[in-house]
Amino acid sequence: MDLVSTNARDARTRARSAIPAMAIACGLCLSGCQGLDVPIAQWRAAYDKGLTRPITQEERDTSASTKIEEPRTLLGRWLNPAGSNAPESDRPTSTTPSSRSGSSLVLGSDGWRPMLRPKPNPEADKELEEALALFKQGKFAEAEGACKRISKSRKGTHWGETAQFYLAESQYQQKAYVRANDSFERLIADYPGTEFRDKLVSREYALAQIWLAQSDPNAKPEAKLPWYSHFSGQQPLLDTRGSGLKALEHVRQHDPEGALADDAAFEIAEYHKKSGDFESAAIYYDQLVESHPKSPFVQKAQLGGIDARMKGYLGPDYDGSGLTKAREIVKQTMTAFPDRQASYDELYHTLDLINDAEAEKTYKIGDYYKRTGKVASAEFYFGKIPQRWPNSPWAVKAKSELAVLAKMPRKPTVPSKIMSQPGASDPYFSAGSGGMGGMGGMGMGMPGGMG
Numbered sequence: 346m347d348l349v350s351t352n353a354r355d356a357r358t359r360a361r362s363a364i365p366a367m368a369i370a371c372g373l374c375l376s377g378c379q380g381l382d383v384p385i386a387q388w389r390a391a392y393d394k395g396l397t398r399p400i401t402q403e404e405r406d407t408s409a410s411t412k413i414e415e416p417r418t419l420l421g422r423w424l425n426p427a428g429s430n431a432p433e434s435d436r437p438t439s440t441t442p443s444s445r446s447g448s449s450l451v452l453g454s455d456g457w458r459p460m461l462r463p464k465p466n467p468e469a470d471k472e473l474e475e476a477l478a479l480f481k482q483g484k485f486a487e488a489e490g491a492c493k494r495i496s497k498s499r500k501g502t503h504w505g506e507t508a509q510f511y512l513a514e515s516q517y518q519q520k521a522y523v524r525a526n527d528s529f530e531r532l533i534a535d536y537p538g539t540e541f542r543d544k545l546v547s548r549e550y551a552l553a554q555i556w557l558a559q560s561d562p563n564a565k566p567e568a569k570l571p572w573y574s575h576f577s578g579q580q581p582l583l584d585t586r587g588s589g590l591k592a593l594e595h596v597r598q599h600d601p602e603g604a605l606a607d608d609a610a611f612e613i614a615e616y617h618k619k620s621g622d623f624e625s626a627a628i629y630y631d632q633l634v635e636s637h638p639k640s641p642f643v644q645k646a647q648l649g650g651i652d653a654r655m656k657g658y659l660g661p662d663y664d665g666s667g668l669t670k671a672r673e674i675v676k677q678t679m680t681a682f683p684d685r686q687a688s689y690d691e692l693y694h695t696l697d698l699i700n701d702a703e704a705e706k707t708y709k710i711g712d713y714y715k716r717t718g719k720v721a722s723a724e725f726y727f728g729k730i731p732q733r734w735p736n737s738p739w740a741v742k743a744k745s746e747l748a749v750l751a752k753m754p755r756k757p758t759v760p761s762k763i764m765s766q767p768g769a770s771d772p773y774f775s776a777g778s779g780g781m782g783g784m785g786g787m788g789m790g791m792p793g794g795m796g
Contacts, residue, residue: 463502463503466504469495469499469502469504470504472491472495472499472504473495473504473507473508475491476488476491476492476495476508476511477507477511479491480492480511480514480515485515485516485518485519486515486519488511488515489512489515489516489519491508492508492509492511492512492515493508493512495508496508496509496512500535501535505535506532506535506536506539506540506541509528509531509532509535509536510532510539510541510544510545512528513525513528513529513531513532513545513548514544514548516528517548517552520577520578520579521577521578521579522552522555522556522578522579522580523578523579523580523581524578525548525552526549526552526588526592529545529548529549530595532545533545533595533599542599542600542603543600543603545599546596546599546600546603546605547605549592549595549596549599550592550593550596550605550608550609552589552592553589553590553592553593553596553609553612554589555568555570555579555580555589556580556581556585556586556588556589556592557586557589557590557593557612557616559580559585559586560585560586586616590613590616593609593612593613594609594613596608596609597609597610597613601636606636606637607633607636607637607640607642608642610629610632610633610636610637610646611629611630611633611642611645611646611649613629614626614627614629614630614633614646614649614653615649617629618649618652618653618656623653623654623656623657624653624657626649626650626653627650627653627654627657627667627670630646630647630649630650630653631646631650633646634646634647634650643681644678644681644682644685647674647677647678647681648678650670650671650674651671651674651675651678651692651695654667654668654670654671654674655667655668655671655695655698655699658702661702661705661706661708661709662709665702665703665706668699668702668703671695671699672696672699675692675695675696675699678692679692700734700737701734701737701738701739703733703734704730704733704734704737704739704740705739707726707729707730707733707739708726708727708730708739708742708743710726711723711724711725711726711727711730711743711746712746714726715746715750720750720753720754720755721755723746723750724747724750727743727744727746727747727750728743728747730743731743731744
């Protein structure tokens with residue numbers, strides 16, 4: 346008995362000592378986990394399984410029952426869409442549910458299915474009417490239970506689709522935002538062509554605004570949720586910002602041509618830029634401009650793409666393709682909005698910064714060749730700077746270097762191996778990929794054998 350009581354006492358002591366540590370961990374996570382929230386949000390976005398619907402067992406069985414070996418080439422599938430090479434006995438008919446004929450399948454609420462008319466079902470109509478009556482009366486908790494039963498028992502039908510939507514809507518009205526988001530995702534997964542797509546997308550956009558506001562220092566006080574909302578279902582237990590970002594991505598994917606698609610793309614780009622992920626931000630800005638050329642956010646997206654690339658430039662020792670793209674966007678912006686030239690001072694300043702960065706990069710390459718004894722190559726790059734960027738401060742330095750190089754002896758060098766390759770009689774044939782080591786990837790290279 347003494348041993349048992351001693352073990353019990355030790356267990357209680359360990360449990361009491363673990364409670365403060367657990368409380369501290371929960372407090373750190375609920376306070377935002379400032380050091381981990383951005384990587385977690387990016388990881389969740391990369392492994393988001395809500396954007397694709399997996400193949401169901403029914404579809405696998407249907408595909409196996411047809412026993413048709415479809416042509417593997419694109420031309421073969423186009424010339425033989427129904428598998429006419431299969432034996433007559435194995436070819437599906439347009440009247441069977443397993444038909445692969447394009448004339449017998451339609452995109453309905455539950456995906457591509459045979460064109461069948463729903464049979465009247467007074468019992469299902471009555472169940473749905475009673476559930477909707479509870480919703481209209483404001484009895485959302487009761488409506489949630491009724492719709493949940495119908496969505497399970499009538500899954501794959503019009504009644505199940507309607508019940509699934511009002512199940513999510515009832516949860517949203519009760520501010521059970523996490524459950525509502527899951528129910529909306531279930532709706533679009535089970536019924537890809539749902540008639541409630543517009544309402545679903547608007548709700549997911551609203552959920553994203555609610556969750557992203559929790560970490561926004563400029564959000565209004567009334568937009569903030571209480572601390573216990575993590576446990577009441579109003580916001581996720583962890584990674585609220587990542588869930589909001591995921592909801593915005595679903596808005597774009599579920600309705601790419603919808604009214605909120607460009608808003609979602611712009612907000613995702615802004616999120617990445619504020620988080621310091623300038624590469625991802627530039628990608629989303631470009632997607633907005635390309636996919637929504639008539640969006641009111643086009644000019645902001647172009648300016649944001651320029652800003653993201655300028656901030657993402659790491660210096661003359663790294664890739665400078667972002668500077669070239671930024672210059673192209675500046676030109677596109679000035680061409681697309683000629684009536685706003687009065688506000689282009691910032692763009693002209695950006696062009697000056699790009700020119701200065703490219704001049705510095707060219708100077709670094711020339712300095713590399715000078716240090717390695719390639720006088721001719723060094724003169725080529727140093728001489729390029731006063732010609733292309735005469736007003737840059739690097740032009741003065743380049744002229745000083747040219748004066749020093751003029752006094753340096755030229756050393757005879759052995760032709761590089763690349764000169765013996767076919768078509769390499771021109772010494773500038775392989776500029777950018779010659780024997781310069783890492784300098785060839787800059788797009789400004791010279792053959793390493795020139796001295």
